[in-house]
Amino acid sequence: MAATPPQQTESPAFAEQSLYEVQQKVYPRAVTGTFAQWRWSMAWLTQVLYYGLCWLPWNGRQAVLFDLAERKFYIFGLVFWPQDVIFLAVLLIISAYSLFLFTAVGGRLWCGYACPQTVYTEIFLWIERKIEGDRSARMKLDAAVMSRRKFFLRVAKHGAWGLLALWTGFTFVGYFTPIKTLWTSAWSFSLGPWEAFWIFFYGGFTYLFAGHLREQVCKHMCPYARFQGVMFDPDTLTVTYDVTRGEPRGARKKGIDYRAAGLGDCVDCSICVQVCPTGIDIRNGLQYECIGCAACIDGCDQVMEKMGYPKGLIRYSTERAIESHWGWKEIIAHVLRPRVLLYSAILWAIIIAFVWGLATRLPLRVDVIRDRAILAREVEGGLMENVYRLHVMNVSEAAHRYAVSVSGLPGIDMEGDHIVEVPPAVDKVFTIQVRVPPDNGKKGANVIYFDVKSLADERVAVHEKATFLLP
Template structure:
């Protein structure tokens, strides 16, 4: 709560008292130099890094049926995902994918906190990569800190130029890869080599590349602390049984250094030797010993660091560990924690997520390889022919969503004596679309005045199970 500013006439008022503390605001500009660490969780982070980056950088190069396996062709309005071809009419699957992603995030956050942030978020992964490059070029964290404090000279300029040059190469390659999912990547390579890139391709390569360069090279933890909305609303998904990185204050306090072979229990000290390494390795610069904080991204670097210190001093591991609020309060072990991860909230999320995934998989598996849209000719509602027949005009848009050429027969049902002028059998190439103009004629006595229901039946000539029945209105004068 804001405190009132003391009056200048008050005897208790002192110079500077009542003014805002600018140090809180200046802290956002403090550069963090995370100390590198090894350990079980660090190894897992790198495993996830290489797995995710291999998929991102490699998937656009994977050939499939003579084309790119993953291609979002906005020009042709076709999305290729291995054997599947999605059209704008399949937007329902995009909606389901977004809902599944949301519920997946809810479920994983309720169970494991910010595991996504620590192990799979692109911001974390690229920052980890850029920090590794920085360490290889400039040196360990303390050397880098001293280097930044030195005035610019030839050596510093050379190191900084080399580092940022590597950053830019990786960033531009990232932008190129991103665009390669929307423009066939081999075509994109040819356009780059021949200097024939389109304006939008140039824009997005540099936009995404510079965003990667800025976010991972400069902003880094600032993205997590001040710009990412997930850090702000994660609290509504946490509860006392959520698995988070925790410091066992009951075991660790009172913290403090100790002499070799000192009986620290007799001296009234806890297991924490107050070495500060847990703070030095934190990519967001927080002290996990202060309790759960929204700045914690759950990367577990502090766990690896603390476990190494505990090994050196001969104390049990786990002073900092993955645990829950209830587990710390009630001194639960691993089996009890695992049992409480399954609770009403996670069960509800899990059931909803399973139903959504099942429904989406069933919808894709049973999706027919043909789509039909019926469009009435608005220019002529209905007319009477010279033979006394009533005629309505339509356009059939038939889409072949498979990767093989198909032949379809077209038939009309719904009104006695109905026939049409147009192609009765059409052939459509793989992933192709064909617009078929159709003029339907019926005897004047076949229907009632006004709208009459008819159906267009489009059937695969080689497989009768592949059939679509679309309704339309036939207008009688």
């Protein structure tokens, strides 16, 4: 790092100045085109999934439910317990690596097309546009003094936003507590206090983020926006303005020989700035505020078409491609580079390990806890007894019967159920008294083993260690 000169903090003017710029409101103009279609398709896809998936039934329960109260996660046929936290961790690692890979190849595809912040902002903007009109109408309305019309438009907009936000909050909570019960209790005004709190909390933040903060979330609050740059290289696809083709920019009459007049292809119409949801000028080059939504590409292409110029003055391209005037052929040829290959290899390795782990996951868990309240005690026949709590977790979706046995010391035997039955996806606790003749072990802790075997499938078996105390 280069040395920086000492700052003059003594200056009173320095102390008085705020370092924050004054936030200008962004009024994104509506845009149509190929990428707008892609964005809307992704909005539909993600939101149909989000609002719909929680209503899907599966085996008489909710297909996707992260049941916090029962500490069990259901994802279609799979049931995850707190002990399966490793799968959740691996899933997060897979998501992170996918994000790295997509970013290295296609830039901020996540931000532009799939991030909830982008998607909800898009939906909220659509509502705003339907009620208040497009960019210029909204700017005029904001500047106007309060009138009956403005008041009603405002009420309609905030009302529609509020309803959607509330529904979003309700859906969110519906992934953590069964949504059908939640729905009935919502209508009979008997929601639990925390359910109600989280519905309004999540709904409130949706309203605030998508309705009011919008691009500021991406610019000031999103950690990914800050570090995505490190995944970029000169071959990463980004929304790029072709400087050599566009400059010098300037207004001109249609049909003139603008090149003879010393002008580039950019007509300086500022459409790319007007449609930008973060309010930047893409012609200044790659900026961290650019979320890669490609709205400026659609906007610019329409202008180029009107002017009769070739499309793609702003386009998906790479730094190197712009420099060396490459076409798609060369760009695609550079996709498979060491960084991409490395990310893909790691990603595939983790995915394969994840699927293998899931497929070979034993549908049975056993946990043995010695009863701490009772140490060793003598029972009839002079035998020594220890008491255990045997947790048998049936992780599968069918009821199972298991044989329980104990071993590890000569003459060891157990009282209590030798055959136990556990309903599907249930952790059942059995009390087991283990008895040993007093001279058959050493004084203090002895290692013993519990074996729990499924009667239906003997491969489903657990061999669990425990300690037996002798006085």
